[in-house]
Amino acid sequence: MPLTIADIGAAILKTEYAVRGPIVARAQELERQGRTVIYCNIGNPQALEQKPLTYLRQVLSLVSWPELLANPDARWPEDAVSAARAFIAGSKHGIGAYSESKGVRFVREAVADFIRARDGIQADPEAIYLTDGASKGVQTALRMLIAGPQDGIMVPIPQYPLYSATITLYGGRMAGYYLDEANGWKLSRVELEKAYEKAGSEGTRIKAICVINPGNPTGSVLDHDNIAMVLAFAREKGLSVLADEVYQENIYREGESFVSFARVLEESGYKDVSLFSFHSCSKGFMGECGLRGGYMEIRNLPAEVVAQITKLQSVSLCSNLPGQVATYVLVRPPLAGEPSYALYAKERDGILGELRSRAALLVEGLNRIPGISTAAITGAMYAFPKVTLPAGKTDEDWCMALLEATGICLVPGTGFGQRPGTAHFRTTILPPTSRIKEVVKLIADFQEKYR
Amino acid sequence: MPLTIADIGAAILKTEYAVRGPIVARAQELERQGRTVIYCNIGNPQALEQKPLTYLRQVLSLVSWPELLANPDARWPEDAVSAARAFIAGSKHGIGAYSESKGVRFVREAVADFIRARDGIQADPEAIYLTDGASKGVQTALRMLIAGPQDGIMVPIPQYPLYSATITLYGGRMAGYYLDEANGWKLSRVELEKAYEKAGSEGTRIKAICVINPGNPTGSVLDHDNIAMVLAFAREKGLSVLADEVYQENIYREGESFVSFARVLEESGYKDVSLFSFHSCSKGFMGECGLRGGYMEIRNLPAEVVAQITKLQSVSLCSNLPGQVATYVLVRPPLAGEPSYALYAKERDGILGELRSRAALLVEGLNRIPGISTAAITGAMYAFPKVTLPAGKTDEDWCMALLEATGICLVPGTGFGQRPGTAHFRTTILPPTSRIKEVVKLIADFQEKYR
Numbered sequence: 076m077p078l079t080i081a082d083i084g085a086a087i088l089k090t091e092y093a094v095r096g097p098i099v100a101r102a103q104e105l106e107r108q109g110r111t112v113i114y115c116n117i118g119n120p121q122a123l124e125q126k127p128l129t130y131l132r133q134v135l136s137l138v139s140w141p142e143l144l145a146n147p148d149a150r151w152p153e154d155a156v157s158a159a160r161a162f163i164a165g166s167k168h169g170i171g172a173y174s175e176s177k178g179v180r181f182v183r184e185a186v187a188d189f190i191r192a193r194d195g196i197q198a199d200p201e202a203i204y205l206t207d208g209a210s211k212g213v214q215t216a217l218r219m220l221i222a223g224p225q226d227g228i229m230v231p232i233p234q235y236p237l238y239s240a241t242i243t244l245y246g247g248r249m250a251g252y253y254l255d256e257a258n259g260w261k262l263s264r265v266e267l268e269k270a271y272e273k274a275g276s277e278g279t280r281i282k283a284i285c286v287i288n289p290g291n292p293t294g295s296v297l298d299h300d301n302i303a304m305v306l307a308f309a310r311e312k313g314l315s316v317l318a319d320e321v322y323q324e325n326i327y328r329e330g331e332s333f334v335s336f337a338r339v340l341e342e343s344g345y346k347d348v349s350l351f352s353f354h355s356c357s358k359g360f361m362g363e364c365g366l367r368g369g370y371m372e373i374r375n376l377p378a379e380v381v382a383q384i385t386k387l388q389s390v391s392l393c394s395n396l397p398g399q400v401a402t403y404v405l406v407r408p409p410l411a412g413e414p415s416y417a418l419y420a421k422e423r424d425g426i427l428g429e430l431r432s433r434a435a436l437l438v439e440g441l442n443r444i445p446g447i448s449t450a451a452i453t454g455a456m457y458a459f460p461k462v463t464l465p466a467g468k469t470d471e472d473w474c475m476a477l478l479e480a481t482g483i484c485l486v487p488g489t490g491f492g493q494r495p496g497t498a499h500f501r502t503t504i505l506p507p508t509s510r511i512k513e514v515v516k517l518i519a520d521f522q523e524k525y526r
Numbered sequence: 527m528p529l530t531i532a533d534i535g536a537a538i539l540k541t542e543y544a545v546r547g548p549i550v551a552r553a554q555e556l557e558r559q560g561r562t563v564i565y566c567n568i569g570n571p572q573a574l575e576q577k578p579l580t581y582l583r584q585v586l587s588l589v590s591w592p593e594l595l596a597n598p599d600a601r602w603p604e605d606a607v608s609a610a611r612a613f614i615a616g617s618k619h620g621i622g623a624y625s626e627s628k629g630v631r632f633v634r635e636a637v638a639d640f641i642r643a644r645d646g647i648q649a650d651p652e653a654i655y656l657t658d659g660a661s662k663g664v665q666t667a668l669r670m671l672i673a674g675p676q677d678g679i680m681v682p683i684p685q686y687p688l689y690s691a692t693i694t695l696y697g698g699r700m701a702g703y704y705l706d707e708a709n710g711w712k713l714s715r716v717e718l719e720k721a722y723e724k725a726g727s728e729g730t731r732i733k734a735i736c737v738i739n740p741g742n743p744t745g746s747v748l749d750h751d752n753i754a755m756v757l758a759f760a761r762e763k764g765l766s767v768l769a770d771e772v773y774q775e776n777i778y779r780e781g782e783s784f785v786s787f788a789r790v791l792e793e794s795g796y797k798d799v800s801l802f803s804f805h806s807c808s809k810g811f812m813g814e815c816g817l818r819g820g821y822m823e824i825r826n827l828p829a830e831v832v833a834q835i836t837k838l839q840s841v842s843l844c845s846n847l848p849g850q851v852a853t854y855v856l857v858r859p860p861l862a863g864e865p866s867y868a869l870y871a872k873e874r875d876g877i878l879g880e881l882r883s884r885a886a887l888l889v890e891g892l893n894r895i896p897g898i899s900t901a902a903i904t905g906a907m908y909a910f911p912k913v914t915l916p917a918g919k920t921d922e923d924w925c926m927a928l929l930e931a932t933g934i935c936l937v938p939g940t941g942f943g944q945r946p947g948t949a950h951f952r953t954t955i956l957p958p959t960s961r962i963k964e965v966v967k968l969i970a971d972f973q974e975k976y977r
Contacts (some may be wrong), residue, residue, distance in 0.1 A: 076764040078800040080830045082733065084673035087834055095627060095840040121622035129593070136591035139848075140583040143601070150594070170848075171572035173808075173815040176546060207658060207818075210842045222535035240841045282533065313527040349529040357624075364624040365847035367658075379531045383538055389546040390691045391661045396816035397590075397848040 092240045093490020098474050102484040113514060115502040116484045118291075118456045120362035120426075123505040128361055128422050130415045131404045134158045138170050138400055152414040158407070162400055170396035176389035178205025178370070179396075182403045186370050189406035194338035204371045204384065205402055207394045208364075209321045209355035212371030214241050215387060216317055216351040219380070220282045221247035227279035228317075229270055231262070233459055233491035233499070235291045235319070250274035250281055251492055256461065259450050260293035262286070262301055267308050283315040284308070286336070289322040289454025292491050292501040294434075296331045296454040302339040306348055315349040316340075321369070322455040324359035327431040331453050340374060350374040356401040358456065360426040368398030368405065430456065433504045433511050440515030444522050456505060459491070462498050465526060470498040476525060481517040543691045544941020549925050553935040564965060566953040567935045569742075569907045571813030571877075574956045579812055579873050581866045582855045585609045589621050589851055603865040609858070613851055621847035627840035629656025629821070630847075633854045637821050640857035645789035655822045655835065656853055658845045659815075660772045660806035663822030665692050666838060667768055667802040670831070671733045672698035678730035679768075680721055682713070684910055684942035684950070686742045686770070701725035701732055702943055707912065710901050711744035713737070713752055718759050734766040735759070737787070740773040740905025743942050743952040745885075747782045747905040753790040757799055766800040767791075772820070773906040775810035778882040782904050791825060801825040807852040809907065811877040819849030819856065881907065884955045884962050891966030895973050907956060910939070913949050916977060921949040927976060932968040 080088075094117055106112045114122065121127060133151050137144050137159035144163070147156050163169045165181025177183060183200035190198035206212040217238075220228060224246055230238045232251035242249045252270035254260040267284070274281050286305055288297045297305075309316050318336035326333055340350050356368035373381065409415035434452040441449045441460050449460035464473055470487040477483055488499030506514060531539075545568055553563045565573065572578060584602050588595050588610035595614070598607050614620045616632025628634060634651035641649035657663040668689075671679060675697055681689045683702035693700045703721035705711040718735070725732050737756055739748045748756075760767045769787035777784055791801050807819035824832065860866035885903040892900050892911050900911035915924055921938035928934055939950030957965060 077798055077826045077828060078670065078733075078766050078831055079828060080834070082673060083670060083831065083834055087670065087673075087838065090837065090841070092837060092841045095837075095843075117624065119624045122619045122624070127620075127622045129591075132591040132593075136587040136594060139590050140580075140587035142580075142583075143587060148599075168573045168816075169578075170816045171578045171814050173568065173570045173573070207846060208843065214842070219529070219534060219538065222533060222538075237841060244838070244841070282529075315529050347528050363622050364843070365619075365621045367844075367846040375528045377528060377530060380529055380534065383531070383534055386541065386543060386546075387538065387695070390541070390543045390688060390695070391665070392546075392659065392815070393818075395658060395818040395846040395849055398846055 086244050086246050090240045090243045091236065091490070093236050093486050096490060098471070098478060098486065099484060101475065102478055105478070105482065110482055112482045112484055113506060113510060114484050115506060115514065116486045118358060118503055118505065119364050120505050121364065124507050125362050125426060125505070126422070127363065128419065130155055130409055130419050131361065131363070131401060134162070134404055135397060135400055138162050141169060154409055154413045154415050158404070162403055166396070170400065174393045174396060174399065176385055176393055177203070178394055179399050182399050185403055185407045186372070190337060190372065194335050194341070196338055196341040198372070202373045202381070204388060205394045205399050206369045206371055207367040207398060208357055209319065209353040209369040210237055211394070212351070212353045212369060213237055213317065213319065215371065215384060217241050217245055217247070218387065219384060220315060221245045224248070225278060225280045227274050227281045229267070229274070229281055229284040229314070231285070231287060231290070233292050233488065233493055235287060236490050238285055239492070248274070248279045250279055253494060254290070254293055254295070256450065259453070260290055260295040262297065262305070264304055264308060267305070271312060281312065281314060283317055285317040285319065287319040289325060289333070291322065291455050292457045292459040294450065294452035294455050294457055294459065296326055297334065299334050299339060302334055302336055303343065306336070306340055306343055306345060310345055310348050315351065318350060318352040320352055321355040321358045323354065324427070325430065325456060326454045327434050328451065328453045337372065337374060346375055349376050356398065356405050359405070360423045361401070361405055362426070363401050366398045366401040367395055368401035370402055429508065430504060433508055436508065436511050437502070437504055437515065440512070441518070444519045446522055446526055447518070452504065456503050457501050458504065459488070459499050459501050462500060464498050470500060473498065473525065474500055477518065477521050480521050483514055483517055537695050537697050541691045541694045542687065542941070544687050544937050547941060549922070549929060549937065550935060552926065553929055556929070556933065561933055563933045563935055564957060564961060565935050566957060566965065567937045569809060569954055569956065570815050571956050572815065575958050576813050576877060576956070577873070578814065579870065581606055581860055581870050582812065582814065582852060585613070585855055586848060586851055589613050592620060605860055605864045605866050609855070613854055617847070621851065625844045625847060625850065627836055627844055628652070628654070629845055630850050633850050636854055636858045637823070641788060641823065645786050645792070647789055647792040649823070653824045653832070655839060656845045656850050657820045657822055658818040658849060659808055660770065660804040660820040661688055662845070663804045663820060664688060664768065664770065666822065666835060668692050668696055668698070669838065670835060671766060672696045675699070676729060676731045678725050678732045680718070680732055680735040680765070682736070682738060682741070684743050684939065684944055686738055687941050689736055690943070699725070699730045701730055704945060705741070705744060705746070707901065710904070711741055711746035713748065713756070715755055715759060718756070722763060732763065732765060734768055736768040736770065738770040740776060740784070742773065742906050743908045743910040745901065745903035745906050745908055745910065747777055748785065750785050750790060753785055753787055754794065757787070757791055757794055757796060761796055761799045766802065769801060769803040771803055772806040772809045774805065775878070776881065776907055777905040778885050779902065779904045788823065788825060797826055800827050807849065807856050810856070811874045812852070812856055813877070814852050817849045817852045818846055819852035821853055880959065881955060884959055887959065887962050888953070888955055888966065891963070892969070895970045897973055897977055898969070903955065907954050908952050909955065910942070910950050910952050913951060915949050921951060924949065924976065925951055928969065928972050931972050934965055934968055
């Protein structure tokens with residue numbers, strides 16, 4: 076007997092991951108048939124014409140073939156050469172050997188420096204784990220937190236489906252708390268309490284609350300008070316906090332800025348709230364999704380729990396070393412006065428400027444379409460517009476019909492969660508500016524016929 | 527309340543991974559205190575002076591910074607340039623974008639070509655998943671197979687602790703079958719039947735049998751008949767097969783050769799035995815542990831099960847792209863007549879020749895020490911010698927005392943499993959030839975005093 080679907084665990088069968096679900100599968104099928112597909116389903120910037128940062132790729136080419144380092148020519152600026160030499164010396168064996176399970180200590184020290192400089196707080200390299208993208212860090216944290224079928228994790232609705240998928244796979248329960256769409260998707264203590272009470276009444280033991288800031292898919296950004304409120308709530312209920320901060324560089328509105336959970340935690344002086352924070356090389360203006368670099372930082376965890384995390388990390392040995400190089404450059408980019416700074420700053424500002432103008436263009440365009448309305452995109456890389464549907468139709472129907480009619484690939488709101496009776500879709504802001512206009516026009520024409 | 531050890535699931539606490547366990551932790555501590563440590567605990571060739579293959583690193587440097595490709599100078603041979611161009615064209619967006627969940631199709635096609643050429647059988651690129659090292663592939667397969675606490679996986683004793691750790695973590699049961707130490711660690715139907723019966727009597731539902739060929743830690747190599755026997759056994763009992771073939775290039779003895787499970791399965795004509803096979807960039811003569819490249823190939827799995835595997839893979843998006851580049855070079859190295867072939871062949875033969883002579887040196891040296899005896903190392907990168915201990919001492923005591931006395935870091939046999947009443951240790955054959963002699967002498971002097 077071959078392995079059959081009846082042999083597969085229920086948790087696997089129940090797991091859903093809409094970002095690469097049936098709509099995407101259909102899009103790939105259409106593409107193979109010769110149709111042009113505009114992929115707005117996934118935050119994959121370099122698949123939509125974003126260029127990598129030159130400095131990072133210079134460093135990466137040098138560590139990849141260290142013979143180049145022996146005698147680099149003028150194509151490589153001095154600071155890229157020094158960074159590559161520093162990585163090879165710091166890792167001892169370069170990118171071809173397993174590192175420590177937590178990742179190269181030299182890179183973890185650079186991450187700690189970055190956190191100190193960003194937040195003005197202490198940071199410990201031994202509390203930092205280098206991970207294959209942020210996803211693997213999130214999965215490690217959830218693995219530690221879900222100890223049995225009663226264990227629940229509070230997750231925003233809408234959320235990024237990595238959370239729902241992983242919680243389901245690990246046999247835990249997701250306790251969704253609603254974000255306030257009418258109020259720019261803000262997060263309120265009232266909704267946290269409601270969700271906590273509801274979970275309790277269902278016999279769920281809430282272990283942690285997860286916050287995505289800036290928000291995916293909502294694009295909203297939390298301020299200092301919001302974060303302090305979440306931490307106070309977590310403390311009161313005895314919860315750990317997962318802070319998904321992978322979009323910390325993607326903030327587009329004047330007057331808004333990123334505040335880390337780590338900073339507010341340290342300012343609060345709480346020693347009894349465990350915090351897991353995540354960052355990534357895949358987002359921001361680096362956009363290096365394929366390199367799978369990122370880190371997890373932990374605070375207020377007893378040494379014996381830390382040892383368990385390290386043990387789990389060691390079973391798959393270590394995160395990939397080119398991703399560790401990317402993480403090094405993420406936290407230690409060229410500084411003002413260094414040879415690569417001007418180009419680096421130009422590329423960075425170019426990418427963020429483009430994203431900012433696309434975000435504005437998309438929101439303005441979508442809000443002109445009858446039956447579609449969206450909040451402003453303050454941060455991250457997505458809009459999550461509400462769409463009014465004819466009776467009997469779901470957002471999945473709408474997205475599939477849009478794909479068939481226009482070649483635009485979006486993700487239905489169901490994949491992220493939404494209030495009952497509402498329908499949404501998620502779109503990235505990543506297509507080049509000229510195509511954003513085309514996307515808006517195609518959606519407008521389609522929606523007119525669909526209603 | 528911060529997260530405490532009491533909040534952590536029992537499965538995590540029970541999980542053990544000796545290759546990076548307490549002995550290694552102590553070794554790192556000694557190293558920080560200024561002691562010289564000889565790490566023989568882990569198959570990490572580039573941490574022990576093995577050089578990377580020039581051709582791979584040339585290709586990797588070019589795909590890392592594609593600007594080099596626009597005008598590569600004479601340092602890059604033509605075939606490395608073509609391979610880099612082919613990868614970038616084949617992946618569409620280079621190494622900076624997420625690939626398909628299964629990995630870049632172009633690389634999967636190259637893997638299928640490699641399997642066809644190696645085994646003379648058909649191979650389907652859609653049945654190949656590119657993974658972050660083989661470990662992640664093994665974990666995916668075990669995830670699919672362990673659906674509940676009664677589910678068991680047959681694993682050799684001794685085994686590589688990735689298996690025991692992952693089975694424990696996923697809440698399944700490990701059913702060990704003994705390899706025959708007196709007979710070069712060969713595998714026999716009798717032992718398979720015994721283990722299967724025993725598991726059945728304990729209420730375990732065996733779902734699969736795992737085979738490591740060449741063996742880790744045993745160094746033994748299976749022949750065609752052995753493999754056919756395992757497949758017939760699996761068929762009779764309705765089991766899936768996991769074939770860990772990461773050491774397929776590491777065969778040192780005249781007259782022995784690697785035979786894949788895929789080949790014997792196809793020759794047998796069985797359509798009712800599901801097979802998961804694993805290969806890696808970390809072992810062989812490539813030894814690129816840090817790049818985390820590898821693949822899993824599946825056979826005889828229904829489409830709906832394949833869809834579940836792809837869904838799980840998609841939750842963490844894709845394996846790292848530099849690892850996918852390494853996998854491409856693993857399966858499509860320079861061929862005779864191509865510009866890089868001579869250097870590639872020289873490096874390959876140099877590394878394999880070194881490993882062969884170290885294996886012989888180590889076995890001969892260890893077998894001269896009273897109280898230590900080891901089988902010949904036919905394949906892989908390890909010896910697993912038996913050691914006679916004073917009453918009341920364990921192999922863990924012995925390894926720790928050896929570390930303290932000599933700085934040699936080995937892994938105690940307990941971490942791999944062994945027959946009750948016996949004691950072993952695992953050592954790699956990776957230290958440079960001059961140090962192998964030193965290692966043997968240090969162990970001999972230590973053992974004389976310890977007995």
